[in-house]
Amino acid sequence: MPQIIPIKDLKNTSEISEMCHKAEEPVYITKNGYGDMVIMSMENYENTIQRLNVYRELEISEQQISEGRTKDARSSLSSMRAKYGL
Numbered sequence: 123m124p125q126i127i128p129i130k131d132l133k134n135t136s137e138i139s140e141m142c143h144k145a146e147e148p149v150y151i152t153k154n155g156y157g158d159m160v161i162m163s164m165e166n167y168e169n170t171i172q173r174l175n176v177y178r179e180l181e182i183s184e185q186q187i188s189e190g191r192t193k194d195a196r197s198s199l200s201s202m203r204a205k206y207g208l
Contacts, residue, residue, distance in 0.1 A: 126150045129158060142166070 125141060129151050132138060142149055142163045151159040162170070186192065202208065 124148070124150055126152060129153045 124147055125145055127138075127141075127149060132151065138149070138161070142161055143165075145162070146166065148160040148162040148166070150157060151161060153159075
């Protein structure tokens with residue numbers, strides 16, 4: 123279950139930091155009862171960005187496949203070996 127806290131609780135920075143590091147998901151901040159911000163630890167942020175990059179690359183790959191922009195793996199590896207002397 124996501125953690126939700128009011129914006130006034132941001133005064134307790136060390137507690138908020140601890141909460142963010144313990145949580146494996148973002149902490150949601152509300153203002154006047156409505157969603158306002160999301161905070162998370164750097165580790166969770168970096169993991170999220172890395173995951174998004176993987177999803178983006180997969181989406182690009184799927185699009186290239188659907189457009190027929192693919193190459194035979196063996197011929198690609200052979201040309202790379204020849205180019206880089208592997």
